[in-house]
Amino acid sequence: MSRDTPILYTSLLYVCAFILFLEWLYPVNQIGEVTNMVVFILYTLFCFLISLLGVKWWLSIPLKGFGLLFIIDSLFITPPLLSGMWFEQLLVEIGFNLNALFAQQWHELTPLFRSVLFLLLIWMLSYLLYYWFIVMKRIFIFVLLTFVYLSLLDTFTVYDAGAAIVRTFIVSFAALGMSNFFKEIGRESIRFSWVKKAPLWAVPLAAVVLCSTLIGYAAPKFDPQWPDPVPFIQSAAENAGGPGAGSGIQKVGYGEDDSRLGGSFVQDYTPVFQAAAQDEHYWRVETKDVYTGKGWEKSGDPAFEVQRGNSIELETFSDNVETEAYRTMLDFQDDSHMEKLVYPYGISQVETAHPVDFLLDHQFGEIRAEREEDGPSLDQYTITYETPSFDIDALRDTNPGDTPEMIQDRFTQLPDSLPERVHDLAEEVTEGDENRYDKATSIESYFGRSGFTYQISDVPVPDEDQDYVDQFLFETQAGYCDNYSTAMVVMLRSLDIPARWAKGFTGGDVVQNGDTTEEYDIYEVTNANAHSWVEVFFPGSGWVPFEPTQGFSNLTDFHMSLDESEQSDEEESPEMETPEDQQEEMPEEEEATTAAAQDDNDSGNFAINWWYVLIGVVMAALIGFIIYRTRFRWRTAYLFRKLELRHDGKTFQDAYHCLLDLLAHRGFPKKPDQTLREFANRIDSRYGTDTMNKLTRHYERMLYKNEVDNQETVRLSQSWKNLMKQIMT
Numbered sequence: 001m002s003r004d005t006p007i008l009y010t011s012l013l014y015v016c017a018f019i020l021f022l023e024w025l026y027p028v029n030q031i032g033e034v035t036n037m038v039v040f041i042l043y044t045l046f047c048f049l050i051s052l053l054g055v056k057w058w059l060s061i062p063l064k065g066f067g068l069l070f071i072i073d074s075l076f077i078t079p080p081l082l083s084g085m086w087f088e089q090l091l092v093e094i095g096f097n098l099n100a101l102f103a104q105q106w107h108e109l110t111p112l113f114r115s116v117l118f119l120l121l122i123w124m125l126s127y128l129l130y131y132w133f134i135v136m137k138r139i140f141i142f143v144l145l146t147f148v149y150l151s152l153l154d155t156f157t158v159y160d161a162g163a164a165i166v167r168t169f170i171v172s173f174a175a176l177g178m179s180n181f182f183k184e185i186g187r188e189s190i191r192f193s194w195v196k197k198a199p200l201w202a203v204p205l206a207a208v209v210l211c212s213t214l215i216g217y218a219a220p221k222f223d224p225q226w227p228d229p230v231p232f233i234q235s236a237a238e239n240a241g242g243p244g245a246g247s248g249i250q251k252v253g254y255g256e257d258d259s260r261l262g263g264s265f266v267q268d269y270t271p272v273f274q275a276a277a278q279d280e281h282y283w284r285v286e287t288k289d290v291y292t293g294k295g296w297e298k299s300g301d302p303a304f305e306v307q308r309g310n311s312i313e314l315e316t317f318s319d320n321v322e323t324e325a326y327r328t329m330l331d332f333q334d335d336s337h338m339e340k341l342v343y344p345y346g347i348s349q350v351e352t353a354h355p356v357d358f359l360l361d362h363q364f365g366e367i368r369a370e371r372e373e374d375g376p377s378l379d380q381y382t383i384t385y386e387t388p389s390f391d392i393d394a395l396r397d398t399n400p401g402d403t404p405e406m407i408q409d410r411f412t413q414l415p416d417s418l419p420e421r422v423h424d425l426a427e428e429v430t431e432g433d434e435n436r437y438d439k440a441t442s443i444e445s446y447f448g449r450s451g452f453t454y455q456i457s458d459v460p461v462p463d464e465d466q467d468y469v470d471q472f473l474f475e476t477q478a479g480y481c482d483n484y485s486t487a488m489v490v491m492l493r494s495l496d497i498p499a500r501w502a503k504g505f506t507g508g509d510v511v512q513n514g515d516t517t518e519e520y521d522i523y524e525v526t527n528a529n530a531h532s533w534v535e536v537f538f539p540g541s542g543w544v545p546f547e548p549t550q551g552f553s554n555l556t557d558f559h560m561s562l563d564e565s566e567q568s569d570e571e572e573s574p575e576m577e578t579p580e581d582q583q584e585e586m587p588e589e590e591e592a593t594t595a596a597a598q599d600d601n602d603s604g605n606f607a608i609n610w611w612y613v614l615i616g617v618v619m620a621a622l623i624g625f626i627i628y629r630t631r632f633r634w635r636t637a638y639l640f641r642k643l644e645l646r647h648d649g650k651t652f653q654d655a656y657h658c659l660l661d662l663l664a665h666r667g668f669p670k671k672p673d674q675t676l677r678e679f680a681n682r683i684d685s686r687y688g689t690d691t692m693n694k695l696t697r698h699y700e701r702m703l704y705k706n707e708v709d710n711q712e713t714v715r716l717s718q719s720w721k722n723l724m725k726q727i728m729t
Contacts, residue, residue, distance in 0.1 A: 009178060010134050011052060016175035017129040017139070018048045020146050023168055027150075027159040039071055043119055047126035068119045076112040095634030096641055098627065107454075107551065137179040143172040170213055177205040254338070254505070254530045258288060261295040261468055261482045262461035268527040272505070273342065276520035277328040280507035281387060281555045282545060283342045283525060286366040287502045287535065291490055293415045293467045296501050302366055304359035310349045312367065314360055316535075317345070317542030322559070323386035329520075332379045339378075341367035342504065345545070345556070346386035353380060365502075389557040395437040395538050402539035403498060411498035411537060414490065419470045423494040436497055438706070440536050443491050444548045448650055453478040454550040484549040485532040498537040502545065505529040507555055632662050636724045643717040649708040655720055656699045659692075662727055676700060691723045 021044065029037040046067050050060050070081075076093075079085035097113040100106070133139050146168055154161035254272075275283075288296040307313060323346060330342065341350070341358065347367075350358060356378060357370040369378045429446045430439040455478040462471045469490045472483045485501060492499040508525035531552075535543040547554035627634070639655045660670060663683060670679045680696040698716055701707040 017133040051130040095637040099638040173209045258296040271333040273332040283505040285504040302361035307358045322389045349384040351382040392560045396435045426491040481549045488548040503532040506531045
């Protein structure tokens with residue numbers, strides 16, 4: 001900034017930069033999942049004010065850093081600021097998120113960590129905008145990017161940018177006028193003493209800005225001269241790759257056409273309905289039975305039967321399955337009601353405020369509501385249902401020969417074009433399994449232990465000569481629920497196990513908790529909860545749901561009969577992660593501004609202070625060294641938290657492997673000729689415990705016998721943590 005430039009006018013220019021940056025922040029609250037937006041705006045004001053005052057770096061960095069810590073403490077951390085418990089919770093959060101980053105599990109990043117990234121972005125841009133607007137006076141690129149950003153949001157999102165574009169025009173016009181005026185003054189070496197007394201130069205600028213704005217606002221507007229590009233883009237996305245293809249980027253939600261699966265999608269958190277329920281479970285809509293090699297179709301037209309009274313005579317499981325009676329109330333949002341009934345497993349009765357006839361199709365599980373022509377839409381209804389709990393022992397004792405011939409033929413259908421290697425893989429995965437249940441669970445857990453990735457972007461659609469499942473299993477190994485559920489059904493069918501493809505919604509998020517265990521929680525189900533899973537037929541039990549999708553847990557209840565009077569807790573699928581409706585993403589629009597800053601830096605006369613660079617490099621190296629030296633502490637905190645949340649076999653195996661890595665790091669590696677038992681005896685003798693033997697026996701039962709005892713995992717998790725601490729001290 002020139003010494004002759006009055007501070008008043010440079011302040012006005014920087015205020016313009018602040019207002020333009022706010023136009024980047026305002027839409028985030030509508031198109032993303034960012035809460036407490038006022039806090040972020042206040043931090044933006046704080047950072048801009050420090051930059052405007054020209055505070056030295058050795059003071060501005062602590063000030064902005066303390067402001068960041070104060071916000072994080074206020075929003076996320078309960079212990080007193082800078083107390084021992086405060087640092088402990090912060091370190092656990094850092095360790096957990098760093099491990100999630102290294103494991104590329106982006107959906108596991110916590111709100112605290114995402115908020116820190118957002119605040120750091122604001123911190124960085126407060127300095128960059130000061131440099132662009134005040135030092136270099138090169139603001140056109142940022143102005144242009146702001147217009148492009150607002151136009152794209154207005155076109156492709158729910159954000160209405162009409163008023164924002166008018167505000168941006170006024171502020172940008174004024175900022176460009178002041179910036180160019182300052183450049184000319186500097187170029188002509190004109191002193192500013194006269195401007196301080198008579199700022200007449202601002203009068204024509206204000207007049208031009210005001211006149212241009214009024215003319216633009218009042219002038220007649222032409223109708224669009226080109227067709228709206230959005231429908232074309234959506235159509236191209238739906239049809240890319242051939243007729244009926246879905247290779248483009250789609251918006252997630254419940255759809256009817258599943259004949260061509262694949263393609264990327266973007267999350268849509270628009271609420272569909274709210275449900276008052278006492279437990280989380282699947283919301284079923286229908287099933288499909290014919291796999292074409294590209295997707296799913298129905299083997300025939302639905303055959304609806306009118307249901308008498310409020311009863312629904314749909315049977316998905318046998319009478320000898322244990323059940324518990326519940327009720328749930330569904331309330332659909334605005335115009336999001338569906339003609340097809342959304343229901344939990346075990347539905348027996350539906351109550352509505354207005355007379356409605358329900359039509360049931362037994363073969364596909366589809367229930368439609370038939371109301372009077374001018375009658376109100378079915379926005380609310382109450383469902384009585386008997387939620388099942390499947391006996392694992394009974395499922396294992398199933399005799400495949402008892403499967404009805406009609407079910408065996410219909411639900412083992414596969415296209416002739418299915419590659420043989422799909423069947424070979426299914427045989428390999430289930431090798432050693434002697435019953436239908438163990439084969440189903442082996443395939444269900446195969447994806448989680450074989451490196452498959454849950455992914456919603458860059459998901460391809462198979463070519464005309466490719467099979468959808470074959471491509472997923474042997475080429476991409478990345479996809480979302482449709483990929484996983486379809487692959488499991490096809491693998492089961494290749495083993496002559498009847499299975500079908502079910503679709504509907506996952507349980508949703510609790511938006512209001514009941515005060516007691518007898519009261520209902522309120523679940524909100526959005527378009528992002530649209531989901532597909534697997535149903536496998538077991539003679540004597542019926543259709544049993546399975547959940548193969550990486551990052552999801554099976555919402556169905558299972559139990560194991562220990563004796564005549566005792567039952568174990570429910571058995572969950574190996575993976576228990578956040579559903580796809582919880583996959584929150586931080587806004588990325590600001591990245592373009594960083595690129596613009598680099599362009600201006602390259603073209604300006606900015607003298608790099610290499611001391612700053614050197615200090616930054618040293619600090620980064622020091623932080624990296626500390627993180628590396630304490631990596632086992634981070635992993636211990638991360639895995640212990642996962643064990644507390646999940647209690648599943650895969651997490652315990654990861655924890656055991658971490659223990660082996662730590663022992664090797666401490667100079668006690670397992671020798672090639674040693675068994676795990678011998679190695680465990682050696683470690684227990686070294687540290688005077690019996691913990692290593694207990695952990696090893698539990699690990700061997702899971703690894704070699706496929707026995708997963710969640711209660712034992714919970715009991716051993718603290719012992720594992722204590723042993724890790726003992727080794728590290």
